[in-house]
Amino acid sequence: MFNKNKKIERGISVLVNRRPNKIEGNLEIEEISNLVNSVGGEIVESLIFNIPNKRPFLGKGQLQKIQRLVKSSNSDFVVFSESLNLRNILSIEKYVTCKVIDRTKLILDLFSQNARTAESKIQVERAQLSYTLPRLTRMWTHLSRQAGGIGVRGPGETQLESDKRQIRKRISVLDKKLTNIEKLGVERRKSRKNLIKVALVGYTNAGKSTFMNLATSAGVLSEDRLFSTLDSTSKIFKILNQKILLSDTVGFIKNLPPSLVASFRSTLSELNEADLIWHVVDSSREDIQSQIQVTNQILEDLNVSNKEKWYLFNKVDLVKDDSILKIIKGDNVHYMSAKTKYGLSQIFDNLEKWIMNRREKIRVFVPFDRDDLFKIIHAExxxxxxxxxxxxxxxxxxxxxxxxxYFKNYVLALEKR
Incomplete structure (x- = not known):
C-alpha cells in the first residue's frame, strides 16, 4: 500500500467512535497515526465521528465532510479506525475520491513490510488473501453491470469467480506449508523438553524485544515502531545452571484482525509450551488498562490464559503518576525499565526462587566410572x-x-522443595 522508496503519502484518519470517550478517542487516533508512520505514511488531519451502535455507518453529510477535507489537505488516502466491510467501502467510494483503507488493511501492510522469515511471509500472505477474498467483488462491479440481463453470465462474473477460486487455491497451498512448518516446530519443541520455557507477550511496542536483548544478548530487532518484531525469536540463557528458553512473540494490538491471529497460530504456539508467561506492559501509556485487557483477551482466545503469568511493568522511568501502577497487585507483579535496567535484578532473583520451588533437592553418590552422570550434574x-x-x-x-x-540407584536423600 505504501512504498517507502517514493514520496511520503499524506492521509486523513477517521475514527468511527461507537462509545464516545474523548481520551480513548484521542488515543485511538494516535495509534492509527503511529501505524501509518510505521509503514512510511503521514497523517495530516483527523476526524472523529461519534455514532451510536444501532446506526450501521456514516451518513452522506459525514462522508461529504471527509471528501472536503481530502481536497483541502491534498491527501492521498483516508484510513478508518475500524474494519470496513464491502458495503462500507462502496458507500465511502461514492463520495471519497482518494484511496480508502481500513485498520485491518493497514496492519496487514505493516506486517508485510516487517516479515523477514519464510514462515512469517507465508503467514502474512495467507492473512492478506483471507482479507481480500470477501472484498474482491468491488473490483469487478463495473464489469458485472455491463454483463446484465437475466440468464446471461457476464465476463465480470466469470472473472470474479475465477479470481476467488485462485485465491482459495492459494490459501490451501499456504495452509499446507504452515502445517508442515508446524510439524517441524513440534519436533523442535520436543528437543527442548528439558528446558524451562518462558514466553514474552504484550501490546506492540511495550518493550519486549529490548528486554529480551538485555536478558539474553539475542540481538533481536528493537525499534520504537509498532510491530518492528514480527517473527518469534527464542534464545537460551542460564540461571542456577538451568537452561531457560526465552521466546519473544509478535506484539498484540487492539482489534487484531482474526485472519492474522489464525495465520500466526504456529508462531504463537510457543505460548502453548511455555512454563511461564511474562506479560510486558508499557507503564507510560494512558490506556494501560485497555492494553492489558487486549493482551489478556488474546491469551484467552489462544487457550493459554491458565498459564502462570508475571506482569512486567516496563518504562516506569517515564511514569508521571505512580497510582497507575497499582491497577494490578500481587507477587507476580514487577516494575522495571529495560532502558535504565531498573528492576531487572529483582526479576531474575525472583526467577531463581521460582526455579528452586519447581525443582527437587537431592543428595547423590556418583561412582567415578559414571561419566554420564557427572556430565548431567555439571551441565544441568x-x-x-x-x-x-x-x-x-x-x-x-x-x-x-x-x-x-538417571539417579534413582544413587540417591542418598531426597528433599521436595
Missing part, C-alpha cells in the same frame, strides 16, 4: 555441595524432576 543441575570419596563423589544438587530417573 545446580550444585549446592560436593564431597570427595574414595570411589566417587557425593553431591547435594537441585535437579529437575525429568532428570531424577
Amino acid at each position: 543441575c545446580y550444585i549446592l555441595d560436593q564431597e570427595l570419596k574414595n570411589d566417587g563423589m557425593v553431591y547435594t544438587i537441585v535437579i529437575s524432576e525429568n532428570l531424577l530417573s
